[in-house]
Amino acid sequence: MVKIGNIELGDFPLLLAPMEDVSDPPFRAVCKENGADLMYTEFISSEGLIRNAAKSVQKLDIYDYERPIGIQIFGDKIDSMREAAAIAEEADPEIIDINYGCPVKKVACKGAGAGILLDLPKMQEMTAEIVKQVNKPVTVKTRLGWDDSTIKIQEVAKRLQDVGIQALSIHGRTRKQMYKGVANWDYIAEVKNDPSIHIPIFGNGDIDSPEKALEYKNKYGVDGIMIGRAAIGYPWIFNEIKHYIATGEKLAAPDLAERVAIAKKHLAFSIEWKGEKKGIFEMRRHYTNYFKGIYNFKPYRTRLVEGNSYQEVLDTLDEVNEVLAADLA
CATH class of the missing domain: 1.10.1200 (Non-ribosomal Peptide Synthetase Peptidyl Carrier Protein; Chain A)
Structure with missing residues (x-):
C-alpha cells in the first residue's frame, strides 16, 4: 500500500499531473471518474495567492468527489511561498505540492519551477519552510535537472526528504529538454533504488499506453505513475492501465x-x-x-x-x- 502521510493510495497509484490550463475542476472530474487515484490542481502562483488575485484564488476550488487532491504552488520567494502554502492549506486539500519542475521561460528563468534546480540550497530552505508552515503532507514535483550537465536528482531527493517532504514525483526530462526527446527513467530508478530514500517515488514522462505503464512499472520499480498529456481528451487511460496491470488484457477503447x-x-x-x-x-x-x-x-x-x-x-x-x-x- 502506497501512502502519503496517512493517505492510502492503493498498491500502484496513478496520479494526474498538474497541467496549466488543463487540470482544472472540469477536467479533474472526468479523470477521477475514470480511475485517477490522486490529482493535483493547476499550478498556482504564490504571488498571485498572497495578493488575492482572482485567477489564482479560483484555482483553489476543490470538490469532495475529487479527494484525495493536492494543491500545487510555485514561486521564487521563500516568504511568499510560505504564506501561499498557508493560504492553500485553508482550502483543505489533502496535500500541498511544490512545483520545482515547470520549464516555461517566464517561470523557470525567474528562479521558480525548474529554475530552482540551479540553487539546491535555496530549494531545500524553501521546502523546509513550507513543511514547517503547514500541517498537511508536502510533496514535490520536479525534473532531472536544468540540463544534462546539472542532473543531481539523487541529491535533490535526499535534500527534500531530509526536510520532510512525503513523496516526490520526477519528470524524466531536464528543463532544457522542455517536452522534447525521450524521458530518461534511468535517473528516476536510481532515486527509487537508493536505499536511503524511503518516501514514495512517482515517475512521470511518456506514459501513453497500458503496455508502457506496465513495462515501466516492472523495469523501473517506481511506486506509481503520474500521467499528464496522455490524459488530455482521454481520461479512460487510468482505468485502462489499471485493468491491464491487473489482468494483462486490454480494455476495449471507448466507443x-x-x-x-x-x-x-x-x-x-x-x-x-x-x-x-x-x-x-x-x-x-x-x-x-x-x-x-x-x-x-x-x-x-x-x-x-x-x-x-x-x-x-x-x-x-x-x-x-x-x-x-x-x-x-
Missing part, C-alpha cells in the same frame, strides 16, 4: 457514444465553473483529443470550436454521435 458522453459532461462542468462564454472557449482545446482517430470528424471539430452557445455545441455533439456512428456501423 463514439462514450466519447460524446464524456465530452458533454466535461463541457457542462466547464460552463458551470467558468460561465458559458469562457467555459465553451476553454473546452475547445479538448475536442481533437476526445475524437482522435474518428473517421470524418474534422468538419465537426470546426463547428465545435466555432460554436458560441451551449446549445449549439450540444447539438453538434449529438450530430457527431448520430451521423458518425452510422458511418462507423
